[in-house]
Amino acid sequence: xxDRKQALDEEFHGFVMSRWPxxxxxxxxxxxxxHAAEDLVQSSLERAYVSWRRVSAAGDPDAYVRRIxxxxxxxxxxxxxxxxxxARDEVQEWDEPERxxxxxQAEDRSMLLxxxxxxxxxxxxAVVLRYWEDLxxxxxxxxxxxxxxxxxxxxxxxxxxxxxxxxLAAMVTSGGRR
Amino acid sequence: MTIEDRDMDDQDVTLLLREAAGGxxxxxxxxxxxxxxxxxxxxxxxxxxxxxxxxxxxxxxTFGAGALMDRPEPVAAETAPSPERRHVxxxxxxxxxxxxxxANASELRLSVEVWGAPRNAAEIREQKARMxxxxxxxxxxSDPVRPGxxxxxxxxTRVGDGRRTVVVSGLEQAGGxxxxxxxxxxxxxxxxxxxxxxxxxxxxxxITYQWRDGSSDPGLIQVAGLKDRWFALRADAGRRLRAITxxxxxxxxxxxxxx
Numbered sequence: 062x063x064d065r066k067q068a069l070d071e072e073f074h075g076f077v078m079s080r081w082p083x084x085x086x087x088x089x090x091x092x093x094x095x096h097a098a099e100d101l102v103q104s105s106l107e108r109a110y111v112s113w114r115r116v117s118a119a120g121d122p123d124a125y126v127r128r129i130x131x132x133x134x135x136x137x138x139x140x141x142x143x144x145x146x147x148a149r150d151e152v153q154e155w156d157e158p159e160r161x162x163x164x165x166q167a168e169d170r171s172m173l174l175x176x177x178x179x180x181x182x183x184x185x186x187a188v189v190l191r192y193w194e195d196l197x198x199x200x201x202x203x204x205x206x207x208x209x210x211x212x213x214x215x216x217x218x219x220x221x222x223x224x225x226x227x228x229l230a231a232m233v234t235s236g237g238r239r
Numbered sequence: 240m241t242i243e244d245r246d247m248d249d250q251d252v253t254l255l256l257r258e259a260a261g262g263x264x265x266x267x268x269x270x271x272x273x274x275x276x277x278x279x280x281x282x283x284x285x286x287x288x289x290x291x292x293x294x295x296x297x298x299x300x301t302f303g304a305g306a307l308m309d310r311p312e313p314v315a316a317e318t319a320p321s322p323e324r325r326h327v328x329x330x331x332x333x334x335x336x337x338x339x340x341x342a343n344a345s346e347l348r349l350s351v352e353v354w355g356a357p358r359n360a361a362e363i364r365e366q367k368a369r370m371x372x373x374x375x376x377x378x379x380x381s382d383p384v385r386p387g388x389x390x391x392x393x394x395x396t397r398v399g400d401g402r403r404t405v406v407v408s409g410l411e412q413a414g415g416x417x418x419x420x421x422x423x424x425x426x427x428x429x430x431x432x433x434x435x436x437x438x439x440x441x442x443x444x445x446i447t448y449q450w451r452d453g454s455s456d457p458g459l460i461q462v463a464g465l466k467d468r469w470f471a472l473r474a475d476a477g478r479r480l481r482a483i484t485x486x487x488x489x490x491x492x493x494x495x496x497x498x
Binding site for chain 2: 085
């Protein structure tokens with residue numbers, strides 16, 4: 062019994078240490094803010110810890126934690142929808158940045174994050190899961206707790222909105238990122 | 240194709256996201272904090288759907304007549320301007336129950352400590368310093384620290400050596416949709432059998448644990464500094480829980496079945 066618990070603890074430790082960077086980046090894309098990302102990932106892992114025995118037995122802890130993380134993000138977004146939209150509207154700036162130094166790169170990132178932040182939460186989640194996490198539509202649907210059709214629809218709408226921002230399209234072809 | 244009218248393909252979107260994700264340095268994983276938070280969540284056993292908590296406390300009985308004692312009515316929460324009077328720097332302390340454990344010949348006092356809401360960064364800093372000295376900061380730090388947050392902890396103090404254990408802690412949930420009641424299960428290493436403490440929303444006037452062989456109505460206690468009313472129950476392996484019912488001030492009842 063004690064050995065089993067120790068094995069689970071070690072397994073959880075390994076999971077946290079190895080997945081933390083990736084989860085942080087996913088959460089960062091979802092929230093656009095470092096502290097919010099840390100909070101989201103940490104609380105998701107805490108929930109995973111509570112059920113780790115079951116999670117471990119099910120055999121796909123990544124999918125489980127991803128689902129927790131997306132659910133938590135959706136819940137928080139619903140709760141703060143008004144403030145969130147107001148805050149984002151205030152920082153709407155689509156001027157094309159200078160792009161020949163580090164500052165320009167930081168501005169690019171800032172612009173990308175603002176572009177993501179302007180997407181409705183479900184569209185943002187779909188885009189991040191499909192294009193950053195590289196999940197299939199079925200896997201994304203599982204993480205978001207919705208149908209494959211909803212994933213397709215949210216992804217298409219999100220991408221269409223990103224494409225409609227001229228500065229973003231231009232960024233892809235400059236700054237040596239292709 | 241010019242830069243201005245160039246369209247993005249899927250590969251471009253992936254590149255853009257990779258670029259944006261590169262804007263953060265993830266740092267080291269806070270493993271210890273994750274485990275600490277996980278253990279606290281496990282202890283809390285939020286009862287939103289009732290089923291989880293009922294399964295947890297599902298074999299319970301009330302305290303014996305003399306087992307739960309010392310339940311003074313606490314003073315009402317004050318709303319004074321200074322942080323001292325708002326209990327930002329020292330907690331309100333409301334006794335919940337005394338648990339006499341015949342098996343271990345020990346006595347445990349349960350109380351709820353409530354730290355008033357800091358209003359600004361200076362009050363947050365000072366409150367943190369006081370919490371560190373009070374020995375609760377390790378439990379406090381994993382919850383968000385923001386102005387306006389009221390933080391509580393249920394503390395078990397062993398009579399004799401005075402050893403204190405924070406068994407449950409959290410932020411007061413303000414507004415919004417809330418479950419009618421919340422129940423926590425105390426760690427088994429503190430008492431033999433099980434002890435449940437919980438709280439109900441302010442409009443609830445009575446809570447009833449319905450067993451297969453009867454029912455129990457734990458008394459509700461107004462904890463200083465919190466809106467919710469609290470209760471305590473002693474669990475016993477011999478009884479099976481059927482449901483929990485709450486009755487509000489208007490006489491409306493809600494029932495959460497155990498399964």
